[in-house]
Amino acid sequence: MIGKRLPPKLCLPETLNVSHPFASNARTAPPVTGLHGRLFAASMFVFVGLFVFGLLAIFVADLSYTGPKAVVDVLRSPEIRAAVWLSTWTTAVTVLLGLLFAVPMGYALSRYRFPGHALIDSIIDLPIILPPLVVGLSLLVFFQTSPGKWIEDQGVQFVLQRKGIVLCQLLVSASFGIRAVKLTFDGIDPRIEHVAMTLGCTRGGAFFRVALPMARRGIVVGGILIWTRALGIFGPLMVFVGALRMKTEVLPTTIYLEQSVGHIEVALAVAIFMILLVTVALVAVRVVGLRG
Numbered sequence: 612m613i614g615k616r617l618p619p620k621l622c623l624p625e626t627l628n629v630s631h632p633f634a635s636n637a638r639t640a641p642p643v644t645g646l647h648g649r650l651f652a653a654s655m656f657v658f659v660g661l662f663v664f665g666l667l668a669i670f671v672a673d674l675s676y677t678g679p680k681a682v683v684d685v686l687r688s689p690e691i692r693a694a695v696w697l698s699t700w701t702t703a704v705t706v707l708l709g710l711l712f713a714v715p716m717g718y719a720l721s722r723y724r725f726p727g728h729a730l731i732d733s734i735i736d737l738p739i740i741l742p743p744l745v746v747g748l749s750l751l752v753f754f755q756t757s758p759g760k761w762i763e764d765q766g767v768q769f770v771l772q773r774k775g776i777v778l779c780q781l782l783v784s785a786s787f788g789i790r791a792v793k794l795t796f797d798g799i800d801p802r803i804e805h806v807a808m809t810l811g812c813t814r815g816g817a818f819f820r821v822a823l824p825m826a827r828r829g830i831v832v833g834g835i836l837i838w839t840r841a842l843g844i845f846g847p848l849m850v851f852v853g854a855l856r857m858k859t860e861v862l863p864t865t866i867y868l869e870q871s872v873g874h875i876e877v878a879l880a881v882a883i884f885m886i887l888l889v890t891v892a893l894v895a896v897r898v899v900g901l902r903g
Contacts, residue, residue, distance in 0.1 A: 670886065673879050673883055674883065677879040677883060681876035681877050681879065681880040684876075685884060690860065693856075694861055694865045695862065695884075697776070697859075697860065698861040698862045701773065701780060702841045703838075705780040705784060705837060705838070708785075709781060709785040709833075710788060710833060710837070712785055712788075712789065713785065713788035713791070713830075716792075716793075717794075717795065717833075718792070720789075721793050721797050735789055738782060738784075739786050739787065742846070743783050743844050744847060746782050746847045747779055747846060747847030747849070748847075750769070751770065769852075771859065772859070773858070775851050775859070776848060776861060779844065779851055780840075780841035780844060781841075782847075783841070783844050783847060784837045784838075787833070787840050788836055788837040791829055792826065792829055792830055792833045794829065795832075795833075796822065798829075803825075835892075835893065838892070839889055844863065845864065845867065854867065862885050866878045866881050866882055869881065
């Protein structure tokens with residue numbers, strides 16, 4: 612009909628990146644021009660320089676204190692090699708289990724509103740806010756209660772066991788992955804999934820074929836956060852599984868055991884090894900995983 616107004620088109624701006632909030636192609640500020648702009652940029656970089664310089668100064672101090680002999684001791688000691696292997700496989704299992712929870716939980720908290728949503732969202736953040744030691748103490752108390760004793764009576768032992776390491780790491784670090792994945796799904800426009808459903812996809816199909824592929828980078832970021840947090844926890848493990856040589860000793864407890872007997876150089880060598888391990892892993896994931 613002549614004169615009839617057409618409905619506005621439902622389209623996304625071409626400059627809007629809806630795939631995830633961690634995209635690397637975000638718009639940057641225009642080039643700094645003028646004296647005022649240069650002074651403002653310099654004031655911002657002062658804080659960047661101070662923070663980075665502080666971290667590098669601490670790392671250089673560690674390197675200057677630790678000699679080659681301590682590094683050789685770290686590589687040759689069977690106890691430390693066992694701690695490296697235990698840290699490696701327990702954190703890998705923790706990442707897999709953490710993402711197994713993070714993806715559906717992050718999607719549910721992002722897409723659905725239900726009674727108690729704010730309360731559940733806050734409970735998930737508790738391990739981020741609370742001291743990690745509280746998790747270990749709470750687990751120790753839980754397995755002294757009737758439900759905890761029943762679990763162990765079924766043959767699933769956690770206290771002073773390697774499975775307890777994974778449990779501690781999961782409870783302390785999973786919230787970081789859940790939060791990262793939720794933010795990723797928050798950044799994906801739900802209308803894209805609605806379009807997929809109008810084209811014949813079910814709700815589950817839209818999730819697996821549209822939302823999940825678009826969230827892959829945020830999921831990788833969540834996995835990184837889980838792994839880095841799990842690798843460095845110390846307090847909960849000391850309370851819940853102890854620091855038994857060749858059994859429940861991981862890299863953070865190795866540092867504690869070595870420095871407690873006066874082997875400061877060996878403890879620093881292990882700390883430097885952890886720093887290099889985390890740095891290499893983060894760079895590799897960013898170069899390989901986030902390019903796709």
